[in-house]
Amino acid sequence: MTEQNHALPDADSFDPSASSLAGRVDQAVMDELLSIRSSIDNIDATLVFLLAERFKATQKVGVLKATHKLPAGDPGRESAQIERLRRLAEEAHLDPAFAEKFLNFIISEVIRHHEAIAEGHQASIAQA
């Protein structure tokens, strides 16, 4: 989806203690804040790699749909997904409305990809 990153030149440039609050807060409060933020940073890295894996899967679906001329969206599938994610969110004590908003956010990106794959597929057929 993006070009290979060979050097990762910025790997050491992230400052986990970057904050507009620096110097304006007690050190003990800042230490507690940074400790929680370090867990958030670990979770965010996991989310990015997991989302990358999800888009690898939906990319395969996009190629399958383009090859067989199927529509980019699948409303029957989407409503089953939303109902399941709302239930899982309740189990995880996450706001189900947020889980639904999150899935819609992801699905709209996926559909955009599927349409791009389908257009590319049509263009390559036209050229052949």
Next chain:
Amino acid sequence: MTEQNHALPDADSFDPSASSLAGRVDQAVMDELLSIRSSIDNIDATLVFLLAERFKATQKVGVLKATHKLPAGDPGRESAQIERLRRLAEEAHLDPAFAEKFLNFIISEVIRHHEAIAEGHQASIAQA
């Protein structure tokens, strides 16, 4: 964030083969589609539980900020997070622009929570 779910009555109601394409596609194509979708469903469950964990962490940050009357947002932190997530996205072959959009989506929800916590905190002080 949501009330305890005791019964999980819908646990068996999810149909992983739900699709508006059912009966309109070759069985072999449908089988391949369902196989990829089963991986997507596993990834989505992981995302929901991971997001729940992330909100548990940001909830702690919200309480800390409300207790010490710190602002809900932290622009210095947010720009460091965005730069790091864009770099991780490149490493994962995920569109960095999407990773940034994703983080902004999450952060705007978090700030909404922090403001609600701060309002609740102010209200409880006013009552005391």
